[in-house]
Amino acid sequence: MNVFAVEGLPEIRPGDDIAALIEQQVDIEPDDVVCVASTIVSKAERRQADHADFPAGERAKQIAANIGEIAGEKKDPRFAQAVLEESEELLLEAPMMLAVTRFGHITVNAGIDRSNVPDAELLLLPEDPTASAKRIHNELDVPVVVTDTSGRPFRHGQRGVALGWAGLPAARDWRGTLDRDGREMDVTVQAVVDELAAASNLITGEGAGGTPVAVVRDWEFGDFDGSDALFREEEDDLIRPALKEWSNARN
Known part of the structure; x- marks a missing residue:
């Protein structure tokens, strides 16, 4: 081919x-x-978004704090909230967020991308x-x-x-x-x-x-x-x- x-x-x-x-x-x-x-x-x-679109709840704050402690750097809880909202469930919350997407794919961070997004901070699947x-x-x-x-x-x-x-x-x-x-x-x-x-x-x-x-x-x-x-x-x-x-x- x-x-x-x-x-x-x-x-x-x-x-x-x-x-x-x-x-x-x-x-x-x-x-x-x-x-x-x-x-x-x-x-x-139109699946572009910004961190501000995902005000962090308590679970997201805790997940971000746990991952940040492991990684040795601060993590944005709003990103964790975006992953939660784009997921059917999380199989792992640390040392990474391993998510089941709503269409069945399992991937880190629900596949949310932060590169090659010129007009926003996040690109959702x-x-x-x-x-x-x-x-x-x-x-x-x-x-x-x-x-x-x-x-x-x-x-x-x-x-x-x-x-x-x-x-x-x-x-x-x-x-x-x-x-x-x-x-x-x-x-x-x-x-x-x-x-x-x-x-x-x-x-x-x-x-x-x-x-x-x-x-x-x-x-x-x-x-x-x-x-x-x-x-x-x-x-x-x-x-x-x-x-x-x-x-x-x-x-």
């Missing part, structure tokens, strides 16, 4: 039509997959990234993945992940197929939207490049059953209960 960045996009403003701006810069082909950074989706959807992907998909008529970067347990660094998608399943289901030795595969489900997000992130970058959209060309989903079960339900998750138990014992 070929992955390339869409050059020439302007700074995205509230209300901008992202699909139309993409079409002005590149001729989209029928089998393309368009990967769009959540930062520009959030900007277009899209409220419903899959709905956002569907809107862009309906205009471009090709699969769309809304991406973000996220850290990984047990590893240094961040990598691209999918927050929302439309026009393709989230995963390829290999179960029931045979490996090279004729053994039937019974557990493998490949999270292709995460892999496409990671591939696009290699091209779009992280800093001041100004290329928040990548096009994946000549890639095929193939003859597989599809699945949209990307975010684990709590009852199927082994890690979430362990984190809660550890956090409760620590507190």
